Amino acid sequence: MLLNKLSKTLINLNYLFILFIKLINGQQQPFQSTECKKAAINCENSTDCVHRLAVLQSACVTNTCQPQCREAALNLYQNREGRNLLRTDASCVPGRYELEKCGFLPNKLPKHCLLAKLICEIDLQCNSKWEIFISECEVNNNNNDLQYCSDKCSKYLNSTLSTQQGISFNNCTCTDKEDGRCTQLREGTLQSCLKKISGEEEEGPLPRPTSSQPQEEEETSENEIETNNIISTSNSQSDVPGGSISTIKYNNGLILMILIALLFN
Structure with a gap:
């Protein structure tokens, strides 16, 4: 009697073990x-x-x-x-x-600045406005035109930001892992004009990536x-x-x- 009960218990244990493994494997699969x-x-x-x-x-x-x-x-x-x-x-x-x-x-949001740039460059409307800003302002960096963001450069960047794919430049971010190209884009090309457009005067730290609600592209x-x-x-x-x-x-x-x-x- 005891042997039969023990045998039945072992069968049940084996069944539960298999069920347990399937349960774990199934739940570890993300949606x-x-x-x-x-x-x-x-x-x-x-x-x-x-x-x-x-x-x-x-x-x-x-x-x-x-x-x-x-x-x-x-x-x-x-x-x-x-x-x-x-x-x-x-x-x-x-x-x-x-x-x-x-x-x-x-x-x-926020997007990495290099991704924001790539998204803009792939879109015809955004790219046409971005190219004007770069050609008119970035090449004149030695003349302080971009460093202090002239009215002309502010106007061109604002035109880029007005497009569906250009708005992400507003709050794009960089990482702290050998991200020189991004930092140059954010701080060297965008920052002075973004501050002027937003009306900010004090220089603040570069934003870092944080979680955000999805924005439908x-x-x-x-x-x-x-x-x-x-x-x-x-x-x-x-x-x-x-x-x-x-x-x-x-x-x-x-x-x-x-x-x-x-x-x-």
């Missing part, structure tokens, strides 16, 4: 939207895009905004299928938490400039959403209670 998965499939069907995505997957794993992740994200955005993937909610994109933290998702594929130029590309926190761990702990307790009930049955 992936249909939109993101569709865009990912389109990227995987493009040899160029899938190569860039693979580089991003291996580079954006530290959650510390390393230069390799930055270059991989900018590189992926220059590919049409890659842009479409990053413009989704990015729920299926490898390293999406680091991408958001460091400002490399086009639908999140307008679909502009018909107005985009074709660009597939590769930017040269020079351990890790989990991508599991925070709520999954607590859910697993709760279910562990539930399974333990069932187990105890079976043992004393």
Whole structure:
């Protein structure tokens, strides 16, 4: 009698163990939207895009905004299928938490300044206004035209900011990881005119990436400039959403209670 009961208990334990493993494996899979998965499939069907995505997957794993992740994200955005993937909610994109933290998702604010610049340059309307600002003001930097932001430069930059894809220059950020190009763009090219446009006089610290509510990026594929130029590309926190761990702990307790009930049955 005791042997039969023990045998039955062992069978139940084995069943519960299998159920427990399936439960954990299932809950560790983060939500992936249909939109993101569709865009990912389109990227995987493009040899160029899938190569860039693979580089991003291996580079954006530290959650510390390393230069390799930055270059991989900018590189992926220059590919049409890659842009479409990053413009989704990015729920299926490898390293999406680091991408958001460091400002490399086009639908999140604030954006990294180099991503904001790339987004503007790909859009015809924004790029035309940006090019005027750069050609008229950046080349005259030695004449203090940009350093003190002349009325002309202020007008040209404000015209860029008025476009859908140029507004992100307003609060774009840089990282603290070998981000010289971004710092030069933010502090050397944009800062004086941004202060003048906003009416600020005192110089403040450079903003750092922070989480923000999503900003829907307008679909502009018909107005985009074709660009597939590769930017040269020079351990890790989990991508599991925070709520999954607590859910697993709760279910562990539930399974333990069932187990105890079976043992004393």
